[in-house]
Amino acid sequence: MANLTINEKNFTLEVEPDTPLLWAIRENAGLTGTKYGCGIAQCGACTVHIDGVATRSCGVSVSEAVGKKITTIEGLASASSLHKVQEAWIAQDVPQCGYCQSGMIMAVAALLTEKPKPTDADIDEAITNICRCGTFQQVREAIHTIASA
Amino acid sequence: MNKHVSPRMNRRAFVIGTAAVGAGLAIGLDIPFGGPAVVRAADGSPEIGAWVVVRPDDTVVIRIARSEMGQGSLTGLAQLVAEELECDWSKVSTEYPTPGQSVARKRVWGDFSTGGSRGIRSSHDYVRKGGATARVMLIQAAAEAWKVPASECTAANSVITHTPSSKTTTYGKVAEDAAKLTPPADVKLKDAKDWKLIGKGVKRLDTADKTTGAMTYGIDVKLPGMLNAAIKDCPVFGGKVKSFDEAKIAGMKGVKKVVKVGDTAVAVVADTWWHAKTALEALPIVWDEGDNAKVSSESIAKWLTEGLANEQPAYVGNKNGDAKAAIAGAARKIEAVYSYPYQNHATMEPMNATAVYTADKCEVWCGTQNGEAAFAATLEASGLPAEKCDVHKVMPGGGFGRRGQTDYVRQAVLIAKQMPGTPIKLLWSREEDMAHGRYHPITQCKMTGAFDADNNLVALHYRLSGQSILFSLRPEALQNGMDPAAFQGVAQSGEAAFGYSVPNLLIEHAMRNPHVPPGFWRGVNVNHNAIYMECFMDELAQAAGQDPLEFRRKLMGNHPKHLAVLNAVAEKIGWSTPAPQGVYRGIAQVMGYGSYVAGAAEISVTDGNKIKVHRIVASTDPGYVVNPAQVERQIAGSFVYGLSALFYGGCTVKDGRIEQTNFDTYNSMRINEMPKVESVMVPSGGFWGGVGEPTIGVAAPAVLNAYFAATGKRIRSVPLRDQNITFA
Numbered sequence: 001m002a003n004l005t006i007n008e009k010n011f012t013l014e015v016e017p018d019t020p021l022l023w024a025i026r027e028n029a030g031l032t033g034t035k036y037g038c039g040i041a042q043c044g045a046c047t048v049h050i051d052g053v054a055t056r057s058c059g060v061s062v063s064e065a066v067g068k069k070i071t072t073i074e075g076l077a078s079a080s081s082l083h084k085v086q087e088a089w090i091a092q093d094v095p096q097c098g099y100c101q102s103g104m105i106m107a108v109a110a111l112l113t114e115k116p117k118p119t120d121a122d123i124d125e126a127i128t129n130i131c132r133c134g135t136f137q138q139v140r141e142a143i144h145t146i147a148s149a
Numbered sequence: 150m151n152k153h154v155s156p157r158m159n160r161r162a163f164v165i166g167t168a169a170v171g172a173g174l175a176i177g178l179d180i181p182f183g184g185p186a187v188v189r190a191a192d193g194s195p196e197i198g199a200w201v202v203v204r205p206d207d208t209v210v211i212r213i214a215r216s217e218m219g220q221g222s223l224t225g226l227a228q229l230v231a232e233e234l235e236c237d238w239s240k241v242s243t244e245y246p247t248p249g250q251s252v253a254r255k256r257v258w259g260d261f262s263t264g265g266s267r268g269i270r271s272s273h274d275y276v277r278k279g280g281a282t283a284r285v286m287l288i289q290a291a292a293e294a295w296k297v298p299a300s301e302c303t304a305a306n307s308v309i310t311h312t313p314s315s316k317t318t319t320y321g322k323v324a325e326d327a328a329k330l331t332p333p334a335d336v337k338l339k340d341a342k343d344w345k346l347i348g349k350g351v352k353r354l355d356t357a358d359k360t361t362g363a364m365t366y367g368i369d370v371k372l373p374g375m376l377n378a379a380i381k382d383c384p385v386f387g388g389k390v391k392s393f394d395e396a397k398i399a400g401m402k403g404v405k406k407v408v409k410v411g412d413t414a415v416a417v418v419a420d421t422w423w424h425a426k427t428a429l430e431a432l433p434i435v436w437d438e439g440d441n442a443k444v445s446s447e448s449i450a451k452w453l454t455e456g457l458a459n460e461q462p463a464y465v466g467n468k469n470g471d472a473k474a475a476i477a478g479a480a481r482k483i484e485a486v487y488s489y490p491y492q493n494h495a496t497m498e499p500m501n502a503t504a505v506y507t508a509d510k511c512e513v514w515c516g517t518q519n520g521e522a523a524f525a526a527t528l529e530a531s532g533l534p535a536e537k538c539d540v541h542k543v544m545p546g547g548g549f550g551r552r553g554q555t556d557y558v559r560q561a562v563l564i565a566k567q568m569p570g571t572p573i574k575l576l577w578s579r580e581e582d583m584a585h586g587r588y589h590p591i592t593q594c595k596m597t598g599a600f601d602a603d604n605n606l607v608a609l610h611y612r613l614s615g616q617s618i619l620f621s622l623r624p625e626a627l628q629n630g631m632d633p634a635a636f637q638g639v640a641q642s643g644e645a646a647f648g649y650s651v652p653n654l655l656i657e658h659a660m661r662n663p664h665v666p667p668g669f670w671r672g673v674n675v676n677h678n679a680i681y682m683e684c685f686m687d688e689l690a691q692a693a694g695q696d697p698l699e700f701r702r703k704l705m706g707n708h709p710k711h712l713a714v715l716n717a718v719a720e721k722i723g724w725s726t727p728a729p730q731g732v733y734r735g736i737a738q739v740m741g742y743g744s745y746v747a748g749a750a751e752i753s754v755t756d757g758n759k760i761k762v763h764r765i766v767a768s769t770d771p772g773y774v775v776n777p778a779q780v781e782r783q784i785a786g787s788f789v790y791g792l793s794a795l796f797y798g799g800c801t802v803k804d805g806r807i808e809q810t811n812f813d814t815y816n817s818m819r820i821n822e823m824p825k826v827e828s829v830m831v832p833s834g835g836f837w838g839g840v841g842e843p844t845i846g847v848a849a850p851a852v853l854n855a856y857f858a859a860t861g862k863r864i865r866s867v868p869l870r871d872q873n874i875t876f877a
Contacts, residue, residue, distance in 0.1 A: 016402065023423035027377075032369040033362015035546070037497050038579045042812040045497060073362035086360040093352050096782060097219030098359030099366060099497040099546025124821030130812060132497050132547050133219045134789025136820040138782070 002062045006031065007075025017063035022046040024062045025072060033073035033102045037130070044129030047103035048072050054110035054126075056103075073102040076109060084149070085109045088142040096133035104129045108143055117147045187328040190244075195328035197286050199246075199257040200230055200279030203324035207307050208240045211280075214251070214258035215268040216518050217355060218548035220841045221779030222268035224353045228775055229273055232346045233280030233338060236320060237307040243354055248524035249539030261520040264553045264669055266742035266839020269775055273837050274338075281336040283327075290327035291318050341773065341834060350778030355544070366546050367516040370503040372572035376405055377422035378564050379429045380575060382414040382585050385438040385805035386664050389413050394433040401428045408567045416564050422576050441664045442805040449591060449663045449802060450488070456614030456659035457486065457595040463612065463657040466636035470653030475608035479599030483692045485685055487596070487865045489677035491800035491807070492589035492670055493815060498546020499582040502561035503574040506531055511538045511562060516545025518553040526555035530562035549790065550669035554587050554622075580810050587668025588800055588807075590616035594681040599653075604693040606704065608653035611639060611682065617660050618667045618674070632660065637674035637741060638846060639682055644743040644838075645675060648711030649686075649704040665802060671790055672845035675741040679846030680853070680867070683737035687854045688863065697854065698724050698736055710770055710833060711738055714747040717768035717829045722749040732763055735854030739846040744771040744838030748788075748847030754859040759877035760869075762792070762822070762852065767844055768829040772836035783840045785826040791848030793818045796876060799868035822876040 004011045006029055013028040025034050025048065034057060037045030041059035048057045049071040076083040082090075085105050095101045104127070111118055111126040118126070123143055131139070188196040194204040202210040211230045217223035227243050251258045259275060284304055291309040292299035295316060302311050307320040341347075358364035383389060393415050395407045403424030410416050415434055419425035455461060459473075476482055502515035504527075511531035517523040523540045531538060545552050561575040577585070592615030599608040617632035626634075635658040637645040647656070670676070690700035698719050705712040715738040719725070728734050731753050738747035751764040767784045774780050797816035801808045809815040853864050856874075864872065 019423055023421065027421040027423060030371075031362070032365075032371075035366075035498070036368065036576075036579075037499075038812045040579075040811055040813060043497070043817075077361065082361070089360040090356050093356055093778065093782075095219075095353075095356055095359040096221070096786060097497065097545065097547045098355075098364055101359050102362050105360060127820050130497070130817045130819065132495060132549070132790065132793075132817060133782075134786030134818075134823070135782070136789065136818075136823045137785050137825050139820060140825075 002066055004029070004062065004065060004070060005068070006070045007072060015062055017061060019062045020058050021048070021060040021062055021065045021070070022057040025057060031072050031074050035099055035102055037100065042130070043100070044107060045100050045103040047106040047129065049106060049110060052110065052113065054107045073106060076105065083109060084146050085112065088146045092138055092142045092145065094135055094138040094142050096135055100129055100131045104131065104139060108139070112143070112146060118143060187325070195324050197283035197324060197327050198279055198332055199254070200276060201234060201283040203287070203320045205321045205324070207237065207319050207321035208242065209234070209236045209307070209320070210242055210244050212246050212258060213243050214246060214261050215272065216261070216263040216520065216542060216545065216548070218263065218516070218518060218545045218552065220268065220783060221353060221776060222263065223355060224351065225269050225775040225779060226272065226276055227354060228346050228351065229269070229276050230280035232344055233277045234284050235304040235306070238346060238351065240307065241354070245520070245542045247539050247541060248520040249535065251521070252524070252535050262522065262553065263518040263548070264550055266841040266843065270743055270837040270839050277338050278336055281338060282332050285333050285336055286327040286330045287320050287323055289330055290323040294323065294326065347773070347775050348777070350776055353779070364544055366498055366544050367501045367503070367514065368498055368546070368576055370514045370543060370574060372503065372505065375503070375572040375574055376418050376420060376568070377425050378416045378418045378573050378575040379422060379425035380410060380414055380416040380560060380577060380581060381429055381434060382581065383436045383438065384584055385436065385442045386666055387441045388436050388438040388805070390415055391435040391437040393435070398428045398432050401431065404428045406568060407432065408564055410560050410563045414560065416560070416575065418564065418568065418573060422574070426578060438805060444664055444805045445803050446801045452663070453591065453593045453614045453661050456661050457593060457612055461659050463659040464631035465655065465657045466633070467639055467641040467647055467656035468654060470608070472608045472610045472653040472655035475653035476597055476599040476610060479607055480602045482597055482599045483689060484595070484597045485688055485863070485865060486593060487681045487684065488593040489591065489680060489867050490798070491591050491665060492794050492798045493583055493586040493800050493809065494549045494551035494668070494670055495582070495812070495815060495817065496545070496547030496549060496551055499577040499579055500551070500557035501574065501576040502558045503572060504561040504565035505570070505572040506562060506565040507569050509537060511565070512541065513558055513561065514541045514543055515558055515561070516543055516552055517555070517558070518545070518548045518550070522553065522555050523558045526558040527562055530559045531566060549671040550673070551587060553669055556585070579812070583810050583815060584807050586800070586807070587666050589670035589676065590618055590667040591663065591665070592616065592677050594677070596681060596685045598685065598689045598692070600693060604695070606651055606689060606693070609651045611656040612659065613657065614659040615661050616667050617662060618669060620660065620662050621667050632658065634674055636678070638678040638739045645741045648708040648738060648740055649701070650707045651704065664805070665807070672741070672787070672842045675739060675843065675846040676791070679737065679739040680850050683739065683847070683850035684853050684863070684865070687735070687857060701738070710745045711740060713831055713833070714738060714745045714768040714770050717831050718747045718749040718766045721768070721827060721829050722751065722764065722766040724749070733855050733859035735851045735856070735858060737847040737850035737854060739843065741843035741846055742839030743836065744769055744840060744843045746843045746847055748844065748851040750851040750855045752852060752855040752859060754856065755877055757860055758874045760852070760856065760874065761877040762824050764824055765826045765851070766829065767826055767847065768831060769840060769844060770831045770833050771838035771840050772832060772834060774830055774832045777830060780830060780840045781828045784828045784844045787842070787844035788826050788848045789818050789823055791845040792852065795849040795852065795867055796869050799871065
């Protein structure tokens with residue numbers, strides 16, 4: 001049993017404390033926007049924000065996440081509007097298959113909070129998610145569009 | 150928030166877990182379509198032919214048989230239908246018919262298979278006719294209501310106008326009457342010059358849900374009472390399960406059942422996948438690995454190398470003159486041996502499928518590139534007839550050829566069959582995905598080129614040795630034992646034709662089929678054939694003391710379309726002017742999937758082994774470009790996939806199994822390694838080529854040729870990581 005705060009809601013989940021946060025989010029909280037890609041914190045498909053920091057949730061246990069503020073892709077938008085990253089992603093048709101994009105968007109949203117006008121070098125350093133479809137060009141262009149807005 | 154999110158894919162096709170799903174999108178399936186009785190979609194709206202449903206509010210649902218997997222065909226195909234339908238594009242959504250419905254209606258939607266870059270190129274004709282047929286019927290219905298000749302009416306933007314009287318109506322208003330009409334026997338398609346929607350880079354129809362987490366992929370399917378399964382197949386291909394000790398995991402959290410899957414695999418079924426996977430890892434399994442356990446990369450390489458020798462039998466794929474004699478009598482000859490390894494598709498979403506089996510019905514939900522193949526696998530594994538089975542396609546997290554296979558569908562059904570009535574979601578771990586791919590086939594190639602005394606290329610002998618995909622997956626497509634697809638990109642003629650004229654030419658394939666299962670991996674045989682041929686062309690140019698571009702041009706006089714794309718990249722990258730200080734260029738061209746492509750790269754190299762790719766220019770002639778924005782993305786994506794394979798890929802075999810286990814040992818390019826790809830589209834019209842795959846062929850040779858220009862070193866094997874060459 002664990003109490004987690006996900007997207008500003010409290011969840012009491014029937015889950016062992018050593019369960020990776022990714023699977024607690026997907027299977028116990030039922031929020032499937034966060035994706036499984038590798039399970040070893042390599043690909044970034046499972047990226048969520050923990051206290052505002054982009055984190056690969058497959059590499060964090062439930063017990064480590066207790067008491068922290070977890071935001072998933074489902075919690076990124078406000079009640080009235082999408083997050084600016086989501087809006088830019090739609091406007092510029094960034095996703096192809098889209099499977100990695102939840103993680104990509106969460107990573108980009110965290111980058112823009114930290115650095116509202118990132119340089120190419122900042123993007124290169126912060127965005128390390130794998131996209132097998134190869135959307136990098138659109139990702140970079142969309143980030144710059146947001147930054148210059 | 151909803152006003153910002155307008156999912157253009159029909160949600161009904163994706164809402165899982167309600168009674169509506171599986172009920173079928175069309176009722177009255179026993180009515181011959183087009184007859185006086187109306188076929189209706191699930192919401193009651195009438196079909197105007199099988200491809201189009203028009204609702205009273207003028208919204209239009211376009212049926213798509215091929216699979217969207219990121220490549221954008223869903224949008225492109227809808228554009229083709231809408232172009233002829235003359236409907237309001239802003240009111241279009243799409244829907245997948247199920248394979249079961251298609252079979253029940255005598256395959257009215259044609260082929261579901263989505264591979265070989267054929268989503269658009271092999272269905273453009275009949276889907277456009279589907280749109281045109283509906284338009285004619287809608288206009289006819291309006292004309293009959295107005296009691297005027299249909300020839301006096303036109304349609305645009307879902308509005309029908311009677312020109313003499315200026316009367317108007319909309320598609321939604323006449324749909325009911327149109328649905329009752331007999332479809333015209335034949336319809337005339339628009340001339341390409343009159344296209345309004347084809348050729349426009351309109352936005353994809355499936356983006357919004359992919360940005361909010363709302364899109365349902367196979368891994369996200371939820372059904373009431375569903376359990377989750379994790380699976381381990383014998384790590385040695387061809388091996389079997391000898392035994393497993395279920396008692397060792399009895400009582401582990403959430404575990405419901407341990408089942409054998411066929412002869413080769415064991416699955417644990419549990420309440421959650423995490424519990425299933427954890428228990429599976431703790432389950433002792435003894436394998437009967439068989440003789441294949443003795444196979445290694447070294448033993449495979451040795452076998453392939455033997456096949457390079459002329460004495461060994463080989464199939465001839467392309468020939469003119471007498472290459473062997475010309476080489477024997479030539480003033481000078483150049484020889485090189487290249488190799489290309491196994492590659493895993495490594496789709497971002499590991500393989501998965503959800504199945505429910507009862508004695509009366511078997512249904513499957515999965516991402517698949519071939520709904521009909523998944524359907525056939527469901528029938529076979531369940532043992533039920535077609536009318537008791539169906540497959541519901543959901544968005545795949547990548548395909549690249551892997552999801553054209555149905556091994557994971559079969560497994561899910563075999564597990565579900567052992568727990569009748571309980572929905573089972575089978576998900577592979579990434580490690581299982583790496584261990585049980587359908588790998589890009591392994592080959593080697595020995596090439597010999599011969600020059601006369603004036604440095605003219607007089608002969609070329611191209612001898613492939615290695616694995617045939619068709620031998621393993623489609624033996625019925627072999628021709629007297631020969632795999633014609635082995636010559637993709639170097640074929641005599643057709644959709645993957647060789648682009649050079651050499652007076653004495655011999656291109657042949659010595660087939661060697663190791664036990665590692667091969668598959669159609671984005672670009673398929675174009676990948677290695679383009680690397681071998683285009684890198685060797687550079688070697689020949691160097692031997693002749695000529696510029697690589699000029700050397701190619703001289704051999705391409707009879708191949709104007711190949712030459713046109715090559716010229717286009719040469720011009721764009723500025724081949725005739727020097728590259729910036731410390732930057733070096735490479736160039737390559739190939740034909741595949743009916744399209745002509747070329748690529749050029751600018752790179753710099755530090756310490757002899759650290760490559761920075763500064764610029765990539767790529768050119769494509771696919772005949773017609775349906776959606777330039779999506780074609781551009783396919784071109785750029787092909788470079789990411791192709792260069793990932795070049796730098797980081799390569800699957801090796803030890804003790805009969807694949808050694809790579811996850812993205813730490815089978816890495817993929819990141820954003821910092823990938824420059825912008827500058828696309829040049831030169832559609833010459835008159836034919837329909839594919840765009841998802843051909844460009845991958847030029848990605849690696851463009852960079853390898855640039856690497857030679859920078860360092861003077863030829864790289865003749867992949868991946869570069871084996872030679873300690875990496876991204877800077």
